[in-house]
Amino acid sequence: MWDVGGIRAVTVWSSRLLKRGLVAVMPGFIGPDMGFLLKPWAAFKKFTDKEIEVIAQKLSKKREKKKEKKDPLIRCSSCKNVITSVESVISVAGQHRHTFKNPAGIYYEIGCFSSAKGCFNMGEPTLEYTWFPGYTWCYSVCSKCFIHLGWFYQSNGSHFYGLILNRLTSAVSR
Structure with missing residues (x-):
């Protein structure tokens, strides 16, 4: 002042x-x-x-x-790369979560997803040892660190991913 x-x-x-x-x-x-x-x-x-x-x-x-x-993102537990989202969770054969044993005796708990943009599919599709009758499968790996995350299944135009839940973060169940 x-x-x-x-x-x-x-x-x-x-x-x-x-x-x-x-x-x-x-x-x-x-x-x-x-x-x-x-x-x-x-x-x-x-x-x-x-x-x-x-x-x-x-x-x-x-x-x-x-x-x-907003759908939470589901990531690779190894490198944290975004793999898919909760929005992509689907039911196949009446459920989202399945437990299977491969021919080597290893058990896998997988979840089914309609898409997995963070995956890279590799190998020739085959019907051999398929866990979903009528669906061929090939390996799905993380597109960033290339760790095996699950399998890509397809049959007559329909397809889905069966991803190993303990290799993902924020794995969901239905």
Whole structure:
């Protein structure tokens, strides 16, 4: 605060409307030059802060709902590459989760998925030792670290992935 010819000048700081405004003030009197703005400005500022808070709460709730709706990603447990999503979970032969034993005696618990964009399919499709009658299979590996994640099954235009659940993070069940 400083004196200007007997009138005190006050710098009013505002982060929203006015960066710097000079208000002429005499003892007990706010001059007509800017004083008329102070009361409406205070009311506007309070209203705006409250309104901004309400809008922020609404946006926060919308973000939370989107997060709930957003399908969590399912990743390779070895390298964390995105393999598929919960949205791709399907049932084959009446269930999503299956347990099978291969000819070498190794048990696998697999989950069925309609797509697995993070997989790379390799090998010639074969009907030999198939776990799903009528479906040929080939190996599916992670497209980043090439670890064996499961198998790609196909038959007459339909297809799905049987992925080894303990080699995925966020493995799901139905």
